[in-house]
Every structure is written in C-alpha cells, then in structure tokens.
Amino acid sequence: MDRANADSASHCYQREWLKYPVFAVTELIGVAAVVFVVVWVTKYQEGFAWDGSYSQFNWHPVLMIIGLLFLFGNSIVIFRVLSSVNKFAVKLVHASLHTTSIVCIILALYAVINNKNFNNQPHFFSLHSWVGITTVALFATQFFVGFAAYLFPQFPQDKKEWLMPVHKYLGATIFIMAIVSIVSGIQEQFSFIDTPPKNPYASLPAYGAVGNLVGASAVLFGLGVGLLLTNSAFAKIEKVPYVRFREDDYESEDQ
Numbered sequence: 190m191d192r193a194n195a196d197s198a199s200h201c202y203q204r205e206w207l208k209y210p211v212f213a214v215t216e217l218i219g220v221a222a223v224v225f226v227v228v229w230v231t232k233y234q235e236g237f238a239w240d241g242s243y244s245q246f247n248w249h250p251v252l253m254i255i256g257l258l259f260l261f262g263n264s265i266v267i268f269r270v271l272s273s274v275n276k277f278a279v280k281l282v283h284a285s286l287h288t289t290s291i292v293c294i295i296l297a298l299y300a301v302i303n304n305k306n307f308n309n310q311p312h313f314f315s316l317h318s319w320v321g322i323t324t325v326a327l328f329a330t331q332f333f334v335g336f337a338a339y340l341f342p343q344f345p346q347d348k349k350e351w352l353m354p355v356h357k358y359l360g361a362t363i364f365i366m367a368i369v370s371i372v373s374g375i376q377e378q379f380s381f382i383d384t385p386p387k388n389p390y391a392s393l394p395a396y397g398a399v400g401n402l403v404g405a406s407a408v409l410f411g412l413g414v415g416l417l418l419t420n421s422a423f424a425k426i427e428k429v430p431y432v433r434f435r436e437d438d439y440e441s442e443d444q
C-alpha cells in the first residue's frame with residue numbers, strides 16, 4: 190500500500206465510528222414513520238379491523254411501512270452496521286428480517302385486495318398499484334433467489350459471486366421503489382378525500398399534516414439508509430499498518 194492509499198484508508202477508518210450516530214438517527218426516523226402511520230389510521234381514519242371494511246384497508250399502509258420500509262431498510266444496512274460481527278450471524282439476521290418483511294407484505298396486499306373485492310372496486314388501475322405490485326414482485330424474486338443462493342451451501346460459488354452485484358443493485362432499487370410506492374399511496378389516499386368543491390386537503394387539516402409526516406419520514410429514513418450504504422467511510426476497513434517501501438518515504442522523514 191503506498192502512502193496515499195494508506196492515508197486514505199486510515200482517514201476512512203477514523204471516520205467509521207460516525208456510522209453509529211447516523212444509524213441511530215436513521216432508526217429514530219424509521220420508528221417515527223411507523224408511529225405516524227399508526228396515529229394517522231387510528232386517529233384520523235377508522236382504526237383496525239379484519240372484516241373487509243375500510244378499517245381492514247388501514248392494515249395496508251401500516252404493514253407496508255413496517256415490512257417494506259422499516260424492516261427491509263434495516264435488513265439492507267445491517268452488514269454495514271454490524272460489520273465487526275460474525276458474517277454468518279449477520280446473514281441470519283438479514284434473512285430473518287426479510288422473512289418478517291414478506292409476511293407483512295403478504296398480509297398488507299391481502300388487506301387491500303380483499304377490501305376492494307368486498308366493496309366491488311376495480312383492481313390495479315392506479316399508478317400507485319402498478320409501482321407497488323412491481324415492487325412486491327421484485328422483492329419476492331429477490332427473496333427466493335437470495336435465500337437459495339446464500340443460505341444453501343450447495344449453490345455453486347461462481348454463480349454466488351456473479352449474483353452478488355445483481356443482488357445489491359436489486360436490493361437498493363426495490364428499497365427506492367418502496368419509498369415511491371409509499372409516497373404515491375399516501376397521495377392517492379388524499380385524492381379520494383380531497384374532492385371539489387371543498388378540497389379539504391388544501392387547508393392542511395391535522396389529517397393531511399400527519400399523512401404528510403408519514404411520507405416525509407419515509408423519505409428521510411430512505412436518505413439515512415442511502416447514506417449508510419453509499420458512504421465509503423462506513424464500509425469495513427481492515428487496519429493495515431502504513432508500509433514504507435519507497436526511498437523518498439524514508440528520505441522525507443529523515444529530514
């Protein structure tokens with residue numbers, strides 16, 4: 190390692206600790222998104238039920254935000270945050286978070302589809318539903334392929350290696366699409382109530398403000414996860430001692 194690379198690695202190493210406060214703030218925002226959506230549907234919509242009614246629909250945003258935002262977001266940053274923990278243990282946490290996410294997603298989809306059937310409403314007409322169903326399909330594909338490739342030792346090593354960049358790219362893409370789905374879903378929900386001539390959303394009632402906060406905290410959580418994933422200072426850096434091997438390294442220090 191030459192001096193420039195050694196300096197850059199040691200500089201990154203010095204800043205690696207910063208990932209913990211960034212992670213803590215990101216987690217707080219993620220928890221806030223979950224709290225806001227629960228308050229939104231319980232205080233300003235009709236709460237929860239599992240009987241085909243509107244209250245059944247309310248499970249849809251709540252479970253999607255828990256599964257596709259909070260748990261999925263955590264599962265993709267866990268390798269960065271727990272970089273000093275045993276890799277296999279972290280893999281199991283990653284797979285468990287994904288499994289819990291997929292249970293939430295299945296229930297969230299069932300809640301809205303069944304609620305629409307109950308009320309004889311059409312399916313898959315909105316932009317939100319198109320982006321949403323594509324996100325869910327990609328998530329399910331990633332889940333099954335990832336499970337087979339990285340938890341079954343029989344899976345060929347060369348294929349695992351080939352798959353890893355695809356797995357990382359798809360993970361980040363699905364996460365971004367989840368945030369687009371959340372924001373478009375909230376906006377669509379507003380469009381149902383914001384009917385002329387009164388357009389109640391335009392005067393920003395508490396219902397509108399809390400809904401906005403759900404979307405804003407989802408976006409901020411996404412920015413925190415993005416920062417943790419892309420900042421090279423937060424990647425695991427091996428402690429490599431500075432090795433001198435050029436003549437002038439010795440000369441400059443002797444002067």
Ligand code: HEM
Pocket residue numbers: 249250251253254257258301302305311312313314315316317318319320321322324325366367368370371372373374375376377378
């Ligand atoms: C990652 C998050 C989300 C995904 C993947 C998602 C996915 C979907 C899908 C696939 C449908 C279509 C169901 C059908 O047509 O039978 C749907 C419907 C709906 N979703 Fe979401 N959703 C998400 C979050 C949200 C959120 C946060 C809200 C906020 C209230 C929301 C509001 C709605 C509404 C109002 C419908 C019914 C109208 C329509 O079909 O577009 N969604 N969602």
